[in-house]
Amino acid sequence: MSGSGSGSVGSYYYSYSDGGVDDGVAGHGSYDDGSSHSASSSSVALEEPKLKYSRVGADLIRIVQKDAIVCLEAGPKFLAVGTSYGAVYLTDHLGNLIKEYHSHSMGVNAISIDGAGDYIGTCSDDGTAVVNSLFDEESYRYTFQRPMKAIALSPNFRDDKAFVVGGLDGVLVLRRKKKWSAFGKSKDTIIHQGDGAIYAISWRKSIIAWATPVGIKMYDRETEERITFIERPADAPRPDEFRCHLVWVNDATLLIGWANWVKVAVIRQSHVKYCEIIGSFRTDYFVGGIAPYKEAMLVVIAYTEEAAANESDSGEGATSSRRVVETVPRRPELRIISYENDPVSSDALETHGWQYTHCRNYSLAYLHDGVDEMLYVISPKDVVLAQPRGPDDHVHFLMEHSKFEEALAAAEATASQLQFYSVAQIGRTILDLLLERGEVRRAASMLPAILKDDRGAWREWILLFEAQGLLAELVEFVPTTAPQLEADLYDLIITHLLANDHAGLLTVVSKWPPSLYSMTSVILAVERAHASFAEDEDEGASPKVLMEVLAKLYTLSGQYDSAVQFCLDLNVGDVFQLIEEHKLFSAVLERIPQLVEADADKAVALLVKYKDEIPPDHVVSALRGPVLEESLLLYLHELMKKDPHIGSDYHEEQVVLYAKYKPELLLNFLRQSQYIPLERAFKVCKGSELHECMVFLLEKMGNTREALDLIIRKIGSVRKAVAFAQEQADEELWDDLISKSIEKSKVEPQFLGELLEHIGGHIKPAKLISRIPENLAIPRLRDRLVKIITDYNLQTSLRSGCARILRNDCVDLMERLVKNNRRGAHVAGAAECMTCRAMVNVSSRGARSTDDGVVVFFCGHVYHRACLAQSVVGGGGVAVCVVCRAQAASIKKCLLSSPCGKRYGLIKTRPGRPEPAEWTTAYESMAMAATTSLSMPHSSWPRRILK
Structure with a gap:
């Protein structure tokens, strides 16, 4: 906030000291005592005031030096000031004197200005009411018998020459001249009387409001009727102790402030x-004054008092006071x-003589010229x-409290409304202040x-x-586009960073487009700087950042091979991103070991992702050797996950690597790979004592007995032994399991006991119990015998129930099949014999076939x-469809000759054993199902066989 005491209201300036706000008029915030309150306190910095303040000076200062202000009315063209000596002064809104009247012999009690601002009416304790024209010598003086306390001119005084006046006699008089001349007579109308003195009057349009000791009354001049009566509170202070304030917000809303109560009335x-x-x-x-403020708010002068204790002795030598x-x-x-008394803001005012001023000596004049609102706080001196x-004040406040970013944003948003500032001026001031304070980065x-x-401006x-050695702080904010600056400025920055800030140089070459500066010159300069660092071993200087800068510059200049070699040799920069972005696979082929040493995980991911560009054979050859064997395993492992067939030539080698470095992953690999030599893999696993892998390989080679023996002897898990025997579905293997368990129980008695717990659901209990030696001690034998018998009975019961359900389903399905087979088969009117290919003629419904003997x-x-x-005859005496039988035989042959036979369980015999006869039927059933599922040309299997 700013102001002037020499007649200039609202002058603005840049000032960031800690004192002086608006000539010391206002201190922001409420306070609890009479101590001085600095406007620059911390509370000001936290919240921006709603109002700005300035003293009205000029000639008004001279007036108050010799007289005291009693009342003031603000008009659109002037201020009318009434004094205690009966003078009325007209000044402009800055306080410069325009005209003065000495119409009264005693103090002026009230002033009223008509709606056009051409006439001014005043009244005084000397019982006179005077109306003066501002633009000629026209003047009217009325004398009453009692002191006049209030006057109000008609808003249309120029035409009707009417005004209302009232005073201590308690009569509210409406006076109009019948003929406005020096010799004309006035017509008086008494609007009200009998309630005591008239303390205030306000006239808006046709409504006249006035205050009496009993309350506020309103009169409508159009209808010549009283509208309302607003009663004073019963416990209100005496009406003559405090001034009543009546202020119109608009043609229908009246603000009333009197003593300690406020009302808002609407017509x-x-x-x-x-x-x-x-x-x-x-x-x-x-309430020392009241006025409207913006929408649904009001402004009041709040007058308060505090106790002051004065001690005086009752007399000389007195013992008490x-x-x-x-x-x-x-x-x-x-x-x-x-309007609900919710506080919005509060400012304590430093008015002259406030220590001696009572509430009744304050008033508040309101003026709205259509653009600006002006509130005049009036006190005697x-x-x-x-x-x-306004926008200028808001910007000034933000600047004053060092909120420069907000100030700049506010100035840009309201640039067209600023009167005293410009965006450029604010920006320059902000930068100067920040640099002066040493806030270089904030300025940048x-x-x-x-x-x-x-x-x-950027160049400047x-x-x-x-020049101040602060360029490193500015680099981050220098624009590269919109606008793009001259090349010499970018070269200047790079040269400065090369000499002072290598990390900043790396940031610059990483972010700036290479077209901004001379690439060749920069590379040569960085190479020279790097060479000088490398030679300066005594200084212990590390050229690592410069190396990264060089790698980046090589990349930007298209020297990719050099960039890759540089990054790998010095282990700097993200070489993997460089290779992938620019597809530098040819540069990788000879540097695979270096790539892996830099970062094995990233290197393997890159090599697997681009396996077509970087052949696996080349990678395996490059990684073979004791140093990179683990990385080779990692590569082959990821390659297997990507495609299990690509690295099949290295699966045998992969087994060795798994056994050496990652034995926990070997079993899963053995299950997934189809290219592992089983015998060699078994030797590797045996050498590393990987028993579970050995069991898997023995099973795959058909040596189930040896596998079972390995489970019992080495692994020692009854659960795994039982599960293995169950998978094989071989009765002889169960016998082996029992025999080997009994033999092991001689050393470990609990082994046979565990077998009793887990085998009950798979074989008859008697088969195991009968083979237990008589003198063999088995812990908890009774409980385990009960469990094995219970498990067996449960399995028997389940199987019996399933068998019953199956038989019932078979009967139901057979009945449905018989029913369906008894139906006739639909044949088209003309069909072809599948043997001789001759047409078979079938007659229409109800007639016999013309071709006898059709099947x-x-x-x-x-x-x-x-x-x-x-x-x-050729097929063995059974009538079957020749076409479908041929298809079934073809599918059977296909199944038996492919790996799918094992998957479907068609080949389960041990080497040397004959194929069971019932398997032939299984083959035919499989062929029949496959014929249907594969949707071959003739996809139906005969549902009935004719014999």
Whole structure:
């Protein structure tokens, strides 16, 4: 906030000292005592005030030096000031004197200005009421018998020459001139009388409001009727101790402030006009003035007092003293509140003579010229102008409290509304202040917002930062596009960073487009700097960052091979990202070991991802050897996950590597790979004592007995032994399990006991129990015998139940099959015999077939009986569909000759054993199912076989 005491209201300036706000008029915030309150306290910095303050000076200062202000009215063209000596002064809004009237012999009690601002009416304790024209010598003087306390001119005084006046006689008189001349007569109308003195009058449009000791009344001049009566609270202070303030917000809303109560009245109209109170509250202060403020808010002068203790002796030599307690005023506060008395802001005012000023000597004049709101705080020796803060004030406040970023943003947002500042001026001031304070980085960060695309300004500030040795702080904020600066500025920055900040140089070459600076010159300069660092061993300087800079520059200049070699040799930079971004696979082929040594995980991921560009054979050859064997395993492992067939040539070698480095992963690998030589893999596992892997390989080689023996002897797990025997479905293997368990129980008695717990559901208990030696001690034998018998009975019961369900299902399905087979088969009107390929004619419904001796299978194939008989003789005497039988035989042959036979369980015999006869039927069933599922040309199997 800023102001002037020499007639200039609202002058603005840059000032960031800790003192002086608006000539010392206002101190922000409420306070509890009469001590001085600095406007620059911490509370100011936390919250921006709502109003700005300045004293009205100029000639008004001279007036208050010799007289005291009693009342003031603000008009659109001037201020009318009434004094205690009866003078009326007209000044402009800055306090410069325009005209003065000496119309009264005693103090002026009230002033009223008409709606056009052409006439001014005043009244005084000398019983006179005077109306003066501002633009000519026209003047009217009226004398009453009692002191006049209030006057109000008609808003349309130029035409109707009417005004209302009232005083201690308690009569409210409406006076109009019948003929406005020096010799004309006036017409008086008594609007009200009998309630005591008239303390205040306010006239808006046709509504006249006035205050009496009993309350506020309103009169409508159009209807010549009284509208309402607003009663004073019964416990209110005496009406003559405090001034009543009546202020119109608009043509319908009246603000009332009197002593310690406030009301907001609204004139409404239905068929008649009536008044509604929309706001009413008591205050903990006395109202020294009231005025509207923005939407649904009001401003009041809050007057408060505090106790002051004065001690005086009752006499000389007295042994006791008595204390006289008085109250003294506090500084007045200008408070913004809502119609519900919710506080918005509060400012304590430093008016001249506030220590001696009572509440009745304050008043508040309000003026709204359509653009600005102006509030005049009037006291006997001072007039303070309060105005809502504008964009300039907001920017100034932010600048004053070092909120420079916010100040700049606010200035840019309201640039067209600024009157005293410019965005450029604010920006320059901010930068100067920050550099002066040593906040270099903050200043640098604000340069883009301040300078924008002004290339000349950028050059100026870059050179300024460089001259002060601060260029490193600016680098991050130098623009590379919009605007793009001259190349010499970028070269200047890079040269500075090369000499002073290698980390900053790396950031620059990583972010800046290479077209901004001379790439060749920069590379040569960095190479020279790197060479000098490498030679300066005594200094212990590390050229690592410069190495990264060189690698980046080589990449940007397209020297990819050099960049890759540089990164790998010095182990700097993200070489993997470089290779992948630029597809530098040819550069990788000869540097695979270096790549793996730099980062094995990233290297393997890269080699596997680009296996087509970097052949696995080449990678395996490069990684073979004791140093990189573990990385080779990692590569082969990831390659297997990517595609199990690509690295099949190395699966045997992979077994050795797993056994050496990752034995826990070997079993899963053995299960997944189809390319492992079983015998060699077994030797590797045996050498490493990987028993579970040995069991798997023995099973795969068909040596189930040896595998079972290994489980019992080495692994020692009954659960695994039982599970293994169950998987094989071999009765002889169960016998081996029992025999070997009994033999092991001679050393470990608990082994046979565990077998009793787990085998009950798989074999008959008697088979195991009968073979237990008589003198063999088995822990908890009784409980385990009970368990094995219980488990066996449970399995028997389950199987019996399943068998019953299966038989019932078979009967139901057989009945459904028989029912379906008894139905006739639909044949088209003309069909072809599948043997002789001759047409078979079938007559229409209800007629006999024209071709006697026709056989139709449920697969849809049709034969002549004679043709089918020939096929039956050749097929063993059973009438079957020749086409479908041939397809089944073909599928059977295909299944037996492919690895799928094992998967479907068609080949389960041990070497040397004959194939069971029932398996032939299984083959045919499988062929029949496969024929249907594979959707071959003739996909039906005969549902009925004719014999």
